[in-house]
Amino acid sequence: MSATIISGKEISAKLRGKIKEETHALIQSGITPGLAVILVGSDPASTIYVNNKEKACAECGFYSEKHVLPADTTQDELLHLIERLNNDPKIHGILCQLPLPEHISEEAVIRTIRPEKDVDAFHPVNVGKIMVGDYDFLPCTPAGVMAMLDECGIDPRGKHCVVVGRSNIVGKPMSMLLLHRHGTVTICHSRTKDLADVCRSADILVAAVGKAGFITADMVKEGAAVIDVGINRTPEGKVVGDVCTAAVAEKASYITPVPGGVGVMTITMLMQNTLKAAKMQLK
Ligand code: NDP
Secondary structure, rough: OOEEEEEEHHHHHHEEEEHHHHHHHHHHHHOOEEEEEEEEOOOOOHHHHOOOOOEHHHHHHEEEEEEEEEEOHHHHHHHHHHHHHOOOOOEEEEEEOOOOOOOHHHHHHHHOOHHOOOOOOHHHHHHHHHOOOOOOOOOOOHHHHHHHHHOOOOOOOOOEEEEEOOOOOOOOHHHHHHHHHHOOEEEOOOOOOOOOOOOOOOOOEOOOOOOOOOOOOOOOOOOOOOEOOOEEEEOOOOOEEEOHHHHOOOOOEEEEOOOOOHHHHHHHHHHHHHHHHHHHHHH
């Protein structure tokens, strides 16, 4: 078998087309969706992500603000900026690029962003809403994965879905979304026993580990759909996922590439959340 490649680029282009249309209509009624992105320090990967988010805003017709703060910015200064953006009517979504320098508490930052402007869906209020299945925003990466599955007609209902990774940003919410869609979900982490066996039993396998080439072909069931969330940089500077793509593609029915897979979908979902935030605040 040779897997069908699920192109995040193609699905994103389609979704962004719809976002642009809706944005155009919203602008006619006097509201331009606005996103503020905050970057503290100059981490090269974070700088690329922030620049890509800014470009996506321009593409969708949004208003955007980029706040690049020095690495020695104090927590108080950062929280003060967030408070100002919380009260700025031009801004409907606020995103603070993680990770933050060690002297700043990520939790304090996440809790300071008003839940209705929390387009990353990291605030405990939004996390709780996701748990109960009654949410305003879905976290961007898991939402992007669900959009990819939907686009390919891959229905999690009744399937064994294995998520490797349990972070608050990816693994946990990913598992919850698959559960909401009636998947039978197993969450794996660094203490999971017989990980390869668990992965081999997956109909849908989501890798969110952060280790290049972690998922090898022998860990994948024939015909499984394999979603690679990982973004890793090799010593040569190449961007690769968590999955040995070429070998796994020989066994899987579907596979997502890196780059051009989940990463681009994540940004598209951020645009979708910002548009939704603008509509909610209009009401
Ligand atoms: P974290 O480091 O927060 O979480 C990694 C998870 O992998 C942890 O739950 C950890 O387990 C688990 N893990 C680590 N080693 C093993 C192992 N040997 N066996 C089983 N599980 C293991 O990472 P994130 O969730 O933030 O990100 C994961 C990857 O996804 C990264 O490459 C990141 O760059 C990428 N990413 C991509 C995005 C995109 O848009 N495509 C967006 C966000 C992240 P434990 O909890 O036990 O430590």
